[in-house]
Every structure is written in C-alpha cells, then in structure tokens.
Amino acid sequence: MNDSNMTIATFQAALKEGRAEPYDWWHACAAQIQKREPEVQAWEALAPRLPALLSDVDVASKPLYGVPVGIKDIIDTTSMPITWGTRGYLRSSGSQLNAALVTLLEQQGALIMGKTVSTEFAYFTPGKTRNPHDPTRTPGGSSSGSAAAVATGMVPLAFGTQTAGSIIRPASYCGVFGFKPTFGTLSCDGVKPLAASLDTLGWFTRHIDDICMTFSALTQAPTIRALDNLKGVRVGIHSLPVDEPLTPDVEQALANAQALFEQAGAEVVPLNLDARYEALVEHQKVVMSYEAAQSLASEYKNYAAKMGVKLVELIQQGRNTSFHRYLEAKRATSEMQQALAQVFSEQVDIILAASAQGEAPKGLDATGDPIYCRAWTLLGVPCLNLPLSQSSAGMPVGVQIIADRWQDVKLLQIARMLMKMSSSSPAQ
Amino acid sequence: MNDSNMTIATFQAALKEGRAEPYDWWHACAAQIQKREPEVQAWEALAPRLPALLSDVDVASKPLYGVPVGIKDIIDTTSMPITWGTRGYLRSSGSQLNAALVTLLEQQGALIMGKTVSTEFAYFTPGKTRNPHDPTRTPGGSSSGSAAAVATGMVPLAFGTQTAGSIIRPASYCGVFGFKPTFGTLSCDGVKPLAASLDTLGWFTRHIDDICMTFSALTQAPTIRALDNLKGVRVGIHSLPVDEPLTPDVEQALANAQALFEQAGAEVVPLNLDARYEALVEHQKVVMSYEAAQSLASEYKNYAAKMGVKLVELIQQGRNTSFHRYLEAKRATSEMQQALAQVFSEQVDIILAASAQGEAPKGLDATGDPIYCRAWTLLGVPCLNLPLSQSSAGMPVGVQIIADRWQDVKLLQIARMLMKMSSSSPAQ
Known part of the structure; x- marks a missing residue:
C-alpha cells in the first residue's frame, strides 16, 4: 500500500x-x-x-x-x-x-x-x-x-x-x-x-x-479520458510576464515539455501576447490588495500588531488604492478575458508557460515569487503544473499548461495523454 | 429627528x-x-x-x-x-x-x-x-x-x-x-x-x-453628484423576460418613469434584446441551483429534514444538474455580458425595466417571484429600484434602472438627477 x-x-x-x-x-x-x-x-x-x-x-x-x-x-x-x-x-x-x-x-x-x-x-x-x-x-x-x-x-x-x-x-x-x-x-x-x-x-x-x-x-463531470494522441493540438509558448528572466532550469523545463508535446504529435508554436497582457501582472496586484483590504478588515482591526509585515503592507496598499484604480484593473481583466478567448479559439488550444521563475529558493523566510501566475489567476483560466523536470541542483522544476475558462476537461484530456508519453515519474 | x-x-x-x-x-x-x-x-x-x-x-x-x-x-x-x-x-x-x-x-x-x-x-x-x-x-x-x-x-x-x-x-x-x-x-x-x-x-x-x-x-469612490440634466442620456426600455405579463400597475410605473426621464431631458427608446437574453432567465436558475447544492452541502447533510420544501427542491435540482448544463449557462453568461457591453457602448446609457411583475402579492407564505431580476443578476450589472409609483390598491410599485458592469457611478449620477425631478416622495 x-x-x-x-x-x-x-x-x-x-x-x-x-x-x-x-x-x-x-x-x-x-x-x-x-x-x-x-x-x-x-x-x-x-x-x-x-x-x-x-x-x-x-x-x-x-x-x-x-x-x-x-x-x-x-x-x-x-x-x-x-x-x-x-x-x-x-x-x-x-x-x-x-x-x-x-x-x-x-x-x-x-x-x-x-x-x-x-x-x-x-x-x-x-x-x-x-x-x-x-x-x-x-x-x-x-x-x-x-x-x-x-x-x-x-x-x-x-x-x-x-x-x-x-x-x-x-x-x-x-x-x-x-x-x-x-x-x-x-x-x-x-x-x-x-x-x-x-x-x-x-x-x-x-x-x-x-x-x-x-x-x-x-x-460530476464525466470521466476524463486521455486523448489518443495530440495530433492537431496547437500549443502556444508564452510566459507572463515576458520581461522577467527565467532561470536556465526553467528554460530547460519548457524545452523538455515542448519536446514531449511534439513527441505526442502536438504543434508547438511561439505565441505573442501583446503588452496589454503584461499589464495584467500589475492589475492582479491592485485587485488582490484592494479586495484583501476589504476581506481582512476585521482581522486587521483586531490583530494588525500581530500580523506579518508583508500582510500589513498588502492591506495598507489596498486601503490606499483608489476605487478608480480598482475599476481600471477590473475592466482590463474583462477586456483581456475576451481577447484571450479569441486567441484560444483562433490560434492555440492551450498555452505552455513557466510555473515559477526557477527552482524553490533557499531559505524558509519567504515562499518565492508568484509573478508567473498572477496574470493567469486574474484571468480565471485553468492552470495545471506538470512536474516534468529537475534543476541542475536536483530540485523539481515544473511548467504550467493553461486553457481558456471552462475548458478544464480539454486541458486535462491533453495533460493525461501527455503524461502517458512521459517516462519521467514525478519526484517522490 | x-x-x-x-x-x-x-x-x-x-x-x-x-x-x-x-x-x-x-x-x-x-x-x-x-x-x-x-x-x-x-x-x-x-x-x-x-x-x-x-x-x-x-x-x-x-x-x-x-x-x-x-x-x-x-x-x-x-x-x-x-x-x-x-x-x-x-x-x-x-x-x-x-x-x-x-x-x-x-x-x-x-x-x-x-x-x-x-x-x-x-x-x-x-x-x-x-x-x-x-x-x-x-x-x-x-x-x-x-x-x-x-x-x-x-x-x-x-x-x-x-x-x-x-x-x-x-x-x-x-x-x-x-x-x-x-x-x-x-x-x-x-x-x-x-x-x-x-x-x-x-x-x-x-x-x-x-x-x-x-x-x-x-x-472610497469620490462623492457622487447629480448630473445637471439628462440631456444626451439614452434610456432603453426593456424588461427581461418579455414574455411574462406585467400587471397594469407596473406598465403604469414604467410609463411614469419614462415621463420623468423625458422631463429631465433624456431620450427614452424601446430596446430590443434578442432571444439569447431571454434564455438567461433559465441559465440563472441553473447556476443558482448548481452552486447552491455545493454551498449548502453541509447544511443539507445535517438539516435536510428541517429545511423548507423550496430549499430542498433547489438543492436537489442542483444535485441533478449536469456539469455540462452548468458550463452551458456560464458560457452563455460570458457571451451575453460581452454582447450587453456592446449595447451599452453603442445604443443606450442605461436600461429601464420592471422590478417585479406587480405589487406585493397577498399572503405571507411566499415572497413573490424574482423573475424580472434573474437575468440582470446573472449578468452582474448594477440595478437600482426607484420607488416611483403606487398600484391601484395603494401599494408601492418600483421600476429598476440598470447600467453596464462597473458603471455604478454613472447609474447613480443619473438616478440622483432624476429624483430631483420627482415630486413624488417615497412611500412611508
């Protein structure tokens, strides 16, 4: 057992x-x-x-x-x-x-x-x-x-x-x-x-x-079966944001995933998402801080003195965020959800992207940077980390695949087929 | 005081x-x-x-x-x-x-x-x-x-x-x-x-x-000021669903509101929303029952025998709703949110619609029918009941005005100006 x-x-x-x-x-x-x-x-x-x-x-x-x-x-x-x-x-x-x-x-x-x-x-x-x-x-x-x-x-x-x-x-x-x-x-x-x-x-x-x-x-969705192969599946490679450097380990993990997709018959293509998508990273921070300041209002009132510095910063940032700025972020989100739906219907079936900037950082006083996830979370799209690679230090390095909203079943069907191709078993 | x-x-x-x-x-x-x-x-x-x-x-x-x-x-x-x-x-x-x-x-x-x-x-x-x-x-x-x-x-x-x-x-x-x-x-x-x-x-x-x-x-939005007048404001009249009969009291309330809008300088036009908007009423029921069956899972497990018949029906309906049907409703919602945004940007500034089918029904064993609100709630748009009229029986009869998502300030600016025009004070 x-x-x-x-x-x-x-x-x-x-x-x-x-x-x-x-x-x-x-x-x-x-x-x-x-x-x-x-x-x-x-x-x-x-x-x-x-x-x-x-x-x-x-x-x-x-x-x-x-x-x-x-x-x-x-x-x-x-x-x-x-x-x-x-x-x-x-x-x-x-x-x-x-x-x-x-x-x-x-x-x-x-x-x-x-x-x-x-x-x-x-x-x-x-x-x-x-x-x-x-x-x-x-x-x-x-x-x-x-x-x-x-x-x-x-x-x-x-x-x-x-x-x-x-x-x-x-x-x-x-x-x-x-x-x-x-x-x-x-x-x-x-x-x-x-x-x-x-x-x-x-x-x-x-x-x-x-x-x-x-x-x-x-x-209560029906059982999700693996596709027989990935022929005809278009995989776009695009990490958000693009201007943050990925470590060589992550570049290698993306290359490994690309090879696996191609082995399974998928077509892997570079995808160019414009600067409006880049802006989502900052919009996510705005939405998160504005809403956290509301959601944690009672906790902050009673326990601010005991809270961690980062959390206090987040809440204070939210309290200082104008309604106008929040609306700007919400509107941009709606707009880009529509734009991305177009990308998914015309250009690619799924997107392959970095899960994080690199392997798990040293130290226990922080949990790493979510920067490569912020935009996707803001868009509400389904994301799946695939534990396909290892860093040069022997640490796990994943990549994420992403589909349009409510295309979870399709994403999982593709992932299930892909993992059949993979000889690397997940780290234990 | x-x-x-x-x-x-x-x-x-x-x-x-x-x-x-x-x-x-x-x-x-x-x-x-x-x-x-x-x-x-x-x-x-x-x-x-x-x-x-x-x-x-x-x-x-x-x-x-x-x-x-x-x-x-x-x-x-x-x-x-x-x-x-x-x-x-x-x-x-x-x-x-x-x-x-x-x-x-x-x-x-x-x-x-x-x-x-x-x-x-x-x-x-x-x-x-x-x-x-x-x-x-x-x-x-x-x-x-x-x-x-x-x-x-x-x-x-x-x-x-x-x-x-x-x-x-x-x-x-x-x-x-x-x-x-x-x-x-x-x-x-x-x-x-x-x-x-x-x-x-x-x-x-x-x-x-x-x-x-x-x-x-x-x-923390800035103070909302009344517009000076409603010149240039386009008000579309359209209740959802259209195929449910409104009582003469509500027809009269809509006519009263229309007159008031026109008096304030607005242009009131009939708005024709197609059958896809009508379908939102049923989609709202699907989303509500599917999600309620999840949200109230613990309550239902422990207190089903004590729950009201209607609530039990809602939860059972939700448990019998397929994921596929739920997704259909969610996708239709996204699609119609986009379509309605287009209507708001091109045709009208706000929509005037029935708040309910008629005055408050007799009896205390039910709370009336939310049918005229279901579609708007599903779309997430801001809605404001204006208590402008009375029924022939002397009961209050409201109408609602509706703007696009995140256009709350604009909706309230218009309403504030409109109420300045109104001589009828709200019922007490």
Whole structure:
C-alpha cells in the first residue's frame, strides 16, 4: 500500500477485488506521516480519530472512497482547529459546520486526514513547512503543507487555494501536479477569502489521473479520458510576464515539455501576447490588495500588531488604492478575458508557460515569487503544473499548461495523454 | 429627528452645527422600532447595547457617523446571534469576527442596530416579516427585514444580498430605494453564500442621496453628484423576460418613469434584446441551483429534514444538474455580458425595466417571484429600484434602472438627477 505508483483508480480496483480494505491507505499514510512529518512539517492538525466510512457503500459509486485527503488550514472543519496560518494569534477550535468542500469530499467517500499548513491568511508570511526535497528551501506557498504532504506521500490528494500563485508555485517547487481549475468551479463556502474575485480552490496529486478523477468526483463531470494522441493540438509558448528572466532550469523545463508535446504529435508554436497582457501582472496586484483590504478588515482591526509585515503592507496598499484604480484593473481583466478567448479559439488550444521563475529558493523566510501566475489567476483560466523536470541542483522544476475558462476537461484530456508519453515519474 | 425627509447628509450637517448629538438618530430609530416592530416584524435580533462611538472623531471624515444600520441575518457579527433565516434550526450565538462589511461600516462611523429577517438561507421560505404597507402581504424576499425596516423608518440604511431578485423585489414591494451594485463590489467575507457567482451585497434607503453616500463610503469612490440634466442620456426600455405579463400597475410605473426621464431631458427608446437574453432567465436558475447544492452541502447533510420544501427542491435540482448544463449557462453568461457591453457602448446609457411583475402579492407564505431580476443578476450589472409609483390598491410599485458592469457611478449620477425631478416622495 501507498507506494508512489498507486493511483486512486488502482486503489479502487484493489478494493473491488478484495485486495485492499477501505482504511488501508489511511493507515499507510499515517505511517508515512510518522516518518516524514518531523522533517517536513506539512501539518497544522491531524484528524483526532479515524473518520467514519459507510460500511455498505457501493465502491464504484464513490470515486474517492477510502482516499486520505489533506485540506489547507484556511478551510473550516468541525472536528479540527483552524488557525488560518496565523500560528495561533487567531484560532478556533472548530467551525459549526464543515466547509462545503469537506462535505462534498466526504460524500465521495474521502477521509479527511488533517489540516495542512498555510501561510498567514494564504498570503506571504511562511508557516513551518520545509521543502521535502531539501529542508533548507521553501516548499512555496501559500498552500505549502498541501504540496509538501502530497510530494512525500503523506496523502495522495490535498487541497489548497490560489489567489496569485499559491497552487502552481508550490506544486512546481515540490514536484507534484497542482491544478487550479477555472475560477468559480468549486464553492468557497467555509474557505477564508483573501481576494474573492481571485481565490480559487484547487488540488495537488502525484498522478495526473488523480487530478482528473478528483475533478470528475467534485463537479460530476464525466470521466476524463486521455486523448489518443495530440495530433492537431496547437500549443502556444508564452510566459507572463515576458520581461522577467527565467532561470536556465526553467528554460530547460519548457524545452523538455515542448519536446514531449511534439513527441505526442502536438504543434508547438511561439505565441505573442501583446503588452496589454503584461499589464495584467500589475492589475492582479491592485485587485488582490484592494479586495484583501476589504476581506481582512476585521482581522486587521483586531490583530494588525500581530500580523506579518508583508500582510500589513498588502492591506495598507489596498486601503490606499483608489476605487478608480480598482475599476481600471477590473475592466482590463474583462477586456483581456475576451481577447484571450479569441486567441484560444483562433490560434492555440492551450498555452505552455513557466510555473515559477526557477527552482524553490533557499531559505524558509519567504515562499518565492508568484509573478508567473498572477496574470493567469486574474484571468480565471485553468492552470495545471506538470512536474516534468529537475534543476541542475536536483530540485523539481515544473511548467504550467493553461486553457481558456471552462475548458478544464480539454486541458486535462491533453495533460493525461501527455503524461502517458512521459517516462519521467514525478519526484517522490 | 428621524423624520422621513432626513438624509444622512442632513444629519451630518446637524451634527457639525451642534444641532444633533451622535446618538440622536439611534434613539429616534429605537423609538420607531418600539412603535412599528410589533406589526412589521423586521428584526431577527437587536443590538444588545449602544455601540461605542469614537468621541473625538472628525465627523466630516466619517460619512456614516451615527447612522443606524440594519444588516441581514446571513451576515456574521460577534455581538449578535445569527440564524441564517432558519428560524432557529441552525443558530450561532455570534461569530468569532465580524463580517468584513460590518467592520467597514463601523470604521465609517455606522451604528449596527440589529440583524434583519432573511428568508431561509436567503432563498424562498419566508421569515416572519410583513409588508409595512399592508400586513397581509409579503414584503418580498430574501432581504425582507432590511426592506421593511427602511420603509418604516426603523433605520435609514439596511443591507441585504441579491442572488436572484432579493434586493430589487423587496425594495419595489416596500417602496424604498434598493441598490445591487456590480457583482463583486463589496466583500462577501462573513456572508453566508447561496450561489457565489451571483450573491451580491447591496443596500436599502429611503433617499437616493443615501444610496450614493453609502456607495462612496464603502468603496472610497469620490462623492457622487447629480448630473445637471439628462440631456444626451439614452434610456432603453426593456424588461427581461418579455414574455411574462406585467400587471397594469407596473406598465403604469414604467410609463411614469419614462415621463420623468423625458422631463429631465433624456431620450427614452424601446430596446430590443434578442432571444439569447431571454434564455438567461433559465441559465440563472441553473447556476443558482448548481452552486447552491455545493454551498449548502453541509447544511443539507445535517438539516435536510428541517429545511423548507423550496430549499430542498433547489438543492436537489442542483444535485441533478449536469456539469455540462452548468458550463452551458456560464458560457452563455460570458457571451451575453460581452454582447450587453456592446449595447451599452453603442445604443443606450442605461436600461429601464420592471422590478417585479406587480405589487406585493397577498399572503405571507411566499415572497413573490424574482423573475424580472434573474437575468440582470446573472449578468452582474448594477440595478437600482426607484420607488416611483403606487398600484391601484395603494401599494408601492418600483421600476429598476440598470447600467453596464462597473458603471455604478454613472447609474447613480443619473438616478440622483432624476429624483430631483420627482415630486413624488417615497412611500412611508
């Protein structure tokens, strides 16, 4: 049990054939947590007891039956405390009801393993988590614990949120798949908002198949099958922003991905997005700070003195942002969503781009820069980190692929086919 | 104090000139509550004590200083219980932190008077509130208590939410101004979601000036001034859907509004929106039920047996909605948002439309039909109910005016000028 090659589908098959018991994966993950957690520090809290499972359930009807799941510590649960990444200056012993996501996961048979470490209110101030590939480096953030827990096999599936680059970046740094679906795909009920027009629930896995399985389980979309090949699929290469230097490691990762796409029959073309797309990076900062100043108004009023410097800066920046400037950013977003829809309908099927500027930076006092994710998050498009490469230092380096809004299924069909071509197994 | 002609600006002037004390309006409202509440039943809970006010505040810098405010009982407060309109099957004695809106109001000097009655989770099952103009009729919903409290002068300002027609409809039925700003204008942190891509915080007042003042206070937009006249302003008349019959009272209200616009110099033209706009009414139902089934997953799991029939139907409908059908609705929404932006840039400045099918229906077992609001809410556009007319039975009948997304200031500038022309004072 719990070997790194096991997918959710493998486990379901073992259950059906009587080769596994429903709590087997849970116990295997619990053992892995005992082994890796002291070094990695991915968990804010663990479930106080074994969650109940319906005994007479039809396994086939519950795609996540018996699957242990980590959830970021900005998501409400009744049975576990929540700190919102504050390291305790704000803390609740548990919410009155579970977040909608938690109930939906439980209804699909999932077992909530615990709360994973978040940065402070899902912004920049790091929690205790270390990169599982090198404990002197950041795992990325803000969904730090979720990415690290999945990378180390402590759970096969964990949830996070992305407001700037909080899923794609830690997925790249930790060497796992990280998926941010189209904005609005999953309900954020019971999830602490940072910037409500950006906040998006997403998830991490070690296998592309598990990304797809989870998407179908939570949206009730039909099963996502791999395309037979990628003939006719047009992949545009364009990282945003273009004027920030990528490290050679990321250039190499993009080249590797390009080669893999071409091997699968896709046509890879350079894509030129004009300066209006570049401006989205700054617009994202404006939207994020303006909305965070609103969303965190009560927290700021009560705990400003205890907040991290970066968070205070963000809120103050938001308070000083004029409504006019905010509107300018919102209008530019709408305009570029339309323009990009045109690009996706006429020029390319998906975009291939950098997930981050480089490998996970050294040090635990920051979580790296989300700059390569800001524009895509603002546009609300689905983004998937593919853990395809390694840096010269042996650290994971991902790339992201991007589709138009609500083209999640197409993106995942392409990714599933691509990963069949890939001989490189994700980092463990 | 508290005569129906007093606006927030009047009160601020009285404060500055020493003719009023900061708690005067509060006490006047408290007296009005004693008088009207037994019949109207607008409140779920009242503030347990006088809220604190900073004594050395610069009144000019706090636009809502001393203004008593009602907030819908799906909005978190630390000092008052919350029932989410459940009549007690779900109840909390108070949240750990105030909703962001509450803190922002307090920072502008507002005094939270209490929690106003909501329908069950802001959907259809009515609370106890009666229409202040006729206690045998519904006040509308879901923001029932907020509309009724403002209509009776129990507070000059109250907040609600709109997911289908929950601000515009009760405003029309109760004879007050009701404003649903562009989707996303105010943070819904601490507000229970029903359908997150539709839920919009908005507010009720007896005066257009107070709608404007509140908008500026909460968004930090500059003061909204009335236009000198409406020359050059193009007003398109088009209610959605067109195939539902309006009562003669509403036809008359639209004619009254048209006359007023023309008197102010505007050009009123019939606007023909094609069948794709009609389809938005059904798309709104799809989005609302699909998202509500997610958002209320935990509530449904724990309290389905206690929920109202309509709410259970909504959730079950959502659970039976395919992802494909949901996507179809979301894509149609994006497409029509673009198309409508074109209409607003080329053909008209604002749209004049029915707020509801007729006057407030008889009976307290339902809250009327939001059908004339569904499409506009789905599109995310700002909508303002103008309480301009009365039915043959003497009940209030409003009309709504609508602008393109993020054109709230323009909409309010036009409305403010229009109301200067109007000799009819809002119903009291």
